[in-house]
Amino acid sequence: RTVLHVTGARPNFPKAAPVMRALADRGIDQILVHTGQHYDDKMSDVFFRELDLPRPDINLGVGSGSHGEQTARIMIELERVFTERRPDLVVVYGDVNSTVAATLVAAKLLIPTAHVEAGLRSFDLTMPEEINRLVTDKLADVLLATSPDAVAHLGNEGVHPDRIHFVGNPMIDTLLAQIDRFDVARARETFGLEGGYVVATLHRPGNVDDPQDVKEMVASLHAVADMAAVVLPLHPRGRARLADAGLFDHPGLHVVEPLGYIDFMGLVRGASFVVTDSGGVQEETTVLGVPCLTLRPNTERPVTITDGTNRLVTRDALPAVAAEVLAAGRPATWPVPALWDGKAGERIARVLDGFLENR
Numbered sequence: 269r270t271v272l273h274v275t276g277a278r279p280n281f282p283k284a285a286p287v288m289r290a291l292a293d294r295g296i297d298q299i300l301v302h303t304g305q306h307y308d309d310k311m312s313d314v315f316f317r318e319l320d321l322p323r324p325d326i327n328l329g330v331g332s333g334s335h336g337e338q339t340a341r342i343m344i345e346l347e348r349v350f351t352e353r354r355p356d357l358v359v360v361y362g363d364v365n366s367t368v369a370a371t372l373v374a375a376k377l378l379i380p381t382a383h384v385e386a387g388l389r390s391f392d393l394t395m396p397e398e399i400n401r402l403v404t405d406k407l408a409d410v411l412l413a414t415s416p417d418a419v420a421h422l423g424n425e426g427v428h429p430d431r432i433h434f435v436g437n438p439m440i441d442t443l444l445a446q447i448d449r450f451d452v453a454r455a456r457e458t459f460g461l462e463g464g465y466v467v468a469t470l471h472r473p474g475n476v477d478d479p480q481d482v483k484e485m486v487a488s489l490h491a492v493a494d495m496a497a498v499v500l501p502l503h504p505r506g507r508a509r510l511a512d513a514g515l516f517d518h519p520g521l522h523v524v525e526p527l528g529y530i531d532f533m534g535l536v537r538g539a540s541f542v543v544t545d546s547g548g549v550q551e552e553t554t555v556l557g558v559p560c561l562t563l564r565p566n567t568e569r570p571v572t573i574t575d576g577t578n579r580l581v582t583r584d585a586l587p588a589v590a591a592e593v594l595a596a597g598r599p600a601t602w603p604v605p606a607l608w609d610g611k612a613g614e615r616i617a618r619v620l621d622g623f624l625e626n627r
């Protein structure tokens with residue numbers, strides 16, 4: 269019984285770590301493939317050094333490209349790997365191009381697939397991730413959901429209940445396993461922060477690809493930086509456009525390279541609030557009780573709004589909402605979504621073990 273995991277982009281790594289550990293505890297043989305979709309040290313290697321994640325057995329080194337090029341390169345390479353290794357099950361994570369490419373290849377080779385983080389829907393087909401989620405869930409055999417809304421979406425799409433498993437959130441397993449290392453004092457020292465501060469991240473095409481959007485985004489972020497220091501570990505996507513629009517020109521806005529997981533979470537843990545368009549950060553702030561202002565018109569993670577600290581804001585509204593949140597302070601208590609309890613990896617391993625037994 270061999271399980272082959274396909275990872276490739278930054279958000280995949282904290283999700284795969286607890287699943288691989290729990291499968292190892294069950295004595296299941298595993299192969300870890302890294303597609304190379306992300307390749308900078310701070311977008312990839314640092315997660316392997318910091319998290320309890322084995323080094324990839326295979327790195328396909330596909331790198332960047334247009335959606336068609338990148339997805340196709342991953343498919344060509346994975347078809348060769350799957351044919352040679354013939355795993356009993358392929359496990360894919362999240363909604364990136366590596367996820368959908370692996371699922372398409374496995375489905376055509378009649379290798380069963382399990383999707384970790386199935387059923388999330390933004391209902392916004394302008395997001396490449398929504399396309400990846402729909403195709404992946406249509407083809408995957410085992411659908412592992414992080415929230416009840418995801419289970420409901422799959423049901424509405426006609427998926428048989430036997431394929432759907434509500435297991436909780438493995439990203440939060442990683443957070444809870446590492447939380448003692450999230451050092452706010454060190455983050456403050458590193459970035460010279462006194463008093464309240466804000467953390468921002470930005471990388472969605474809908475926010476960073478169009479020059480007019482970027483201009484408005486920079487103006488809104490500068491307005492926030494007028495109120496409190498902002499640290500923005502900037503994803504490589506859109507960096508040049510944001511720089512051209514003057515992002516770096518405000519003394520209160522510290523634009524830095526992407527951070528390793530432990531440093532990033534140390535910074536987030538102590539923040540007055542976070543401004544982001546990231547998927548994972550909406551979930552992490554919810555568990556840490558840090559208000560999250562999500563710069564998007566929708567979210568595939570509504571549970572972080574109903575049972576967490578998240579709210580959607582437009583670029584225009586950001587400065588006013590930021591002032592309000594700064595005045596209100598951080599919540600003393602806040603809800604956390606069901607089964608975001610640090611045990612999702614074990615639940616996933618139990619489901620996968622059962623699936624392999626019954627084949």
Ligand code: UD1
Pocket residue numbers: 277278279305306307308311332333338363364365366396397471503504505547
């Ligand atoms: C990808 C995912 C997105 C996810 C994000 C997390 C898809 C379609 N998108 O977006 O869902 O939220 O990762 O971070 O899979 N680059 C580097 N170094 C790297 C990686 C990328 O400089 O290590 C630059 C390249 O210029 C590249 C650009 O970033 O063209 C975009 O990378 P890509 O992997 O295509 O998509 P992301 O925007 O990172």
Ligand code: UDP
Pocket residue numbers: 278279282469471501502525526527528529530532533545546547548549552
């Ligand atoms: N992250 C990190 N350093 C950073 C920014 C993010 O370690 O500078 C981590 C964080 O845990 C986040 C995860 O990377 O949840 C994935 O973030 P990203 O925004 O890249 O992807 P998304 O969740 O939007 O797909």
